[in-house]
Amino acid sequence: MTATTPASETEALPDKGAKKRDIEIIRVKDYTTEVVTDSGEGAQKCSQIFASVSAKSGNGVWSVEIIPAEIQPPARTPASASGNRIRIATEAVTNWGDSANLVMAFNEQVLLARHRMDALAEDAVILIEDMWKNHDDPDIRKEWEEAMEEMSHRSYQFVLVPMEEECLKIVENPRKGKNMFALGILAWIYSRDLAKIREIIAELFKRKSKEIYDNNVALLDLGYKWADENLDFKIDIPTIESEVPRVVMNGNQAIGFGAIAAGMELCSMYPITPATSASHHLGDIIEKFGGIVHQAEDEIAAVGVAIGASFAGKVAFTITSGPGLALKTEFIGLAIMTEMPLVVVDVQRGGPATGLPTKVEQGDLLASIFGQPGDAPHVVFAPATMEECFLCMTTARRIAEAFRCVVMVLTDANLATGQQPFPRPDLKSEWMAAPPDLMAVPEGTLPYDWDSQLGLSQRVIPGQPGGMHVVTGLSHDENSKIGYSPEVHERGCQMRARKMAVFQQTLKRPEVHGDDSGDLLVVGWGSTWGAIEEAVDRARDDGLKVSSLQLRFLSPLEPGLKDIFSKFKKVMTVEISYSDDPNDPFITDENRRRGQLSWLLRAQTLVDVDCWTRVPGQPLRPMNILQAIRDHMPNGVKK
């Protein structure tokens, strides 16, 4: 989807007592809005509602949170910028796009943060709180002037909005209310249905008092009215009627719902951003479904509890982020060794160590595949959209049970907090785990009666007479007896590996986006899917022979890769993980540390896979990927 030149028209608004104005209607197919405030001023809530109502109005939407690392960073500083980018389009949106066309800023410092990030379009419309401009404090006035000066080389169009002054009409502390006023303005600009917004507010504040709800709605109406009386433009993003019913949610909510749809009754976790919100969401609803969220004393216990439940016949999952994944490593190895079905969700953030706690990165790929000491074959896969976040939980549970294995699902902060509408899943009872079967098994039934060809074996659980056995993390034979001979260990390793090979054979050859052959193939995984395909589409429009491939299964890898790669002059990964730039000092082809996916693909295919990677703590932008594509086209072809 390429940005279209706005088609403008004007319409005269009916006289509302104020002077009659001409309202310019800007008709666009793809438009990006940002709301930025000091942390704690409610930008998230305002944006969530705006994204949600936009999706409900029938637009394609993708929203991404802009999150500071601290809960209360110093106000009126660029570090405090908190908010949301909401990209809205006529058709489906798959990524956060390039730059913002319209910004709602609560002060000039947070706006400056976005400006410095190069997040704003050259001609962005900026609605900004005006109280700082003529503030009593001369330092603040000076900061305002300096900020404006710094941004003056761009053609931003500023609209001053008396947010504080207006909000004071309704609340004593506008810091806790401006967000709804701002939402009212956005609702007017984008012609959103106020009744729908009120419904969403009622839902969000259902645990709060009536007074709080009333105030929020009054502020919303006030913002709408202010815009109606003072603004002279509206944005119209036409909608296409969806043929199927849709839902809108973020990736963590989708994971939570997906877990319930998969019949999982236990989410065992320890709080860590950006995974936690999935458990908040689940904690809210799972008990109705007969399940619980168990907040354990640490990540080790969290995975241990999930494994205990699984041993007892109930498939459970644990959800975490990088530092928690590191702590779970030993237990994940144990689950692999004992062939205990287990689903581990890793919502990736920047690492290593505490890294970028709130921000996106795809840096856990190799750790999740190879993190366990010893040979520890298991499944790792990555959803690329909110819909896949929902559906992947059923897939994960089924694989875990059928292959008695560990399945790791890698999402990231981008998917976790972004909202996107998708077709409403048609729930099926066969997605749910069957109740444990406690029928007796013949005396002497082996706990690992491995099929030598397939490595698969039947699972026997406590409560089944005749099946008593002791699972152990020590190397063991098919009777789960500790092995003291070399043969026992070799056979165990072989069986656990073989079932993964069998699993790999069930995977489909991935589809190439674009032509099956050409000059450059871009390979990505996970949440970068939308941005990569958008960049590739633009490149193809420009006549470049580029295609792309988005991998879902990372371990084992999807089949046919070597063959697919052979049809292109060059293969390159695009990832949000660190790699050395070949032009950096001391970097040679020999010592270059490459992106994690390219590392994996090179090892597995022996193809000289190049990479372009960035770790900005933000999703990649299509325009940057497009530039990278041009820069990496093989020599002698059109760039």
Next chain:
Amino acid sequence: MTECSLLGCGQDEDQYYSIQDYEGGIPRWCPGCGDLAVLTAVEKLLEAEQLAPEKTVFVSGIGCSSRFPHYLKTYGFHGLHGRALPVATGVKLRRPDLHVFAVMGDGDCCSIGAAHWIHTTRYNTNIVALLLDNGVYGLTKNQTSPTSPEGYPSNTQPRGAVLRPMNPIATTLGVTNASFVAQTGDWIPDHLYETISAGFRHKGFAFIRILQRCPQYTTPLFDEAVRNPDLVEFMVHPNGIPMNGLEQIYKHQIPHDPSDLDNGRRLAEPDGRFRLGLFYHNDSIPCLEEVRQQPLRTAEEKIELLNAELDRYAV
């Protein structure tokens, strides 16, 4: 596949289980190892209570003591060093119908697994936890443990343990929701059996520290006490652990009402003798699996409920 309810499935009313029905592999502990005595007491309990082997789960960590489940013919989970309790909690949370025991060593429970020990005490999951405390790391060949006596020479502290040992009983008694805290010795089989049996009948987390002889490394620890009953003192009370005639041999007795937490804490402090019996017992503290229990739902009910939830996210 036939569906059956979690409770009472596949059980034969007339079945009688003898000790042999519970016996697993041949124990590979050193001759004279106290772990054997614990195994004997546990087998006796299983028979006395006629626990269906398929409904009984022994979870352990890693260590000599953690080999325990292998020597029984119940279900067992021989997991990771220090991590028996989270696994046991997971089993009990989702399958309250199962009888769950956790067997740990002192390194297991009091060092690497200390966080789980404290928190499982507070969860008060209905589990019998047996701490087989030999005051040393046995399996890894004689390293100092948190309960090694000060001055005990080991391979890691050859000139003697440099710190005073920690007190697992006092520690457990300090944790919110502690509900059953007892101490016994492997060399007093009757008391050992009665203590485990009381722990089994307790509803909640039964923490039992068993002073365990390790003839391989820490013989001096309990050797004298084994020979000289004067070095042992029993807490006695009608609600405590029955003495069954042991009072003839063990002259040192101190009355203690196990519902008296303050006095239990006082008695947990060392004063020259090994003090055995029930320090604290409170049956009224809810268990985690009770607090968290939810009504079971059929797949159809779940779909209906989930559709209602999804309505709120409908576009």
